[in-house]
């Protein structure tokens with residue numbers, strides 16, 4: 488019944504839109520931007536930057552909603568089920584791709600049930616630990632993980648999340664198994680790293696750089712080949728001989744399938760204005776994150792990125808024997 492009602496709603500909206508009436512009136516009320524991970528994490532920080540910038544352009548408040556859990560699938564399913572009227576959007580990253588491989592009965596399809604609006608950001612990851620972790624530098628850190636394995640706890644935001652992918656790549660690179668502790672987002676995970684309840688976390692810079700700089704946690708390595716401009720004194724994993732490790736996390740904005748084209752075009756235009764906005768770029772830069780180019784903030788570029796991640800990262804997880812259910 489619910490699906491039939493939604494389809495009817497979509498048809499009526501499309502009909503109204505054909506006359507241009509709907510698109511001219513849209514947006515006539517606040518918009519919800521769903522970030523399917525817990526508040527206080529890297530995804531939440533990035534989402535709030537874009538909500539603040541886009542609401543200025545669209546002339547309606549954009550409210551960030553964090554229905555977290557199950558590696559982002561709870562919030563994503565909520566958007567897939569919502570009316571395709573431009574008032575419910577999804578800001579998400581790599582887990583939109585990986586969850587297709589992780590969940591055999593996913594209640595949506597990441598490509599078929601969404602309209603891509605455009606990519607928003609890309610950013611690196613960093614390996615951090617609680618301040619009392621017994622390693623004075625990256626070499627000792629690597630040695631300690633290899634020597635102590637499962638007695639070291641590794642936090643992440645759920646199977647297929649960016650922090651889980653990075654943790655997997657770290658364990659594969661060091662040929663070690665750590666004790667994985669899943670959270671509803673790396674916001675709460677970071678609280679436990681700061682509190683000393685959990686040892687290690689590989690997270691996006693948008694969630695960790697402020698805490699590293701404030702001395703609340705310590706950073707051992709940039710999760711890749713090169714050092715990070717936001718943490719220039721932190722060596723890269725490559726410098727410690729950990730090869731083949733490169734991970735970059737990109738966020739993109741989506742609407743439910745069937746959202747009228749004129750509405751999608753207004754959303755893409757507002758996103759493109761945001762990625763070019765000096766204030767947005769400065770806020771993201773402070774998190775160690777880059778806004779994408781205008782060419783990447785397009786539906787075609789985001790769809791191509793999503794399909795590519797489904798092919799590459801989904802396969803990596805399946806090869807690693809990872810399954811959520």
Ligand code: MLT
Pocket residue numbers: 524525527528529530531580582643644647648649650651671672673674
């Ligand atoms: C992740 O994939 O690790 C999430 O982005 C973490 C978060 O945003 O809470």
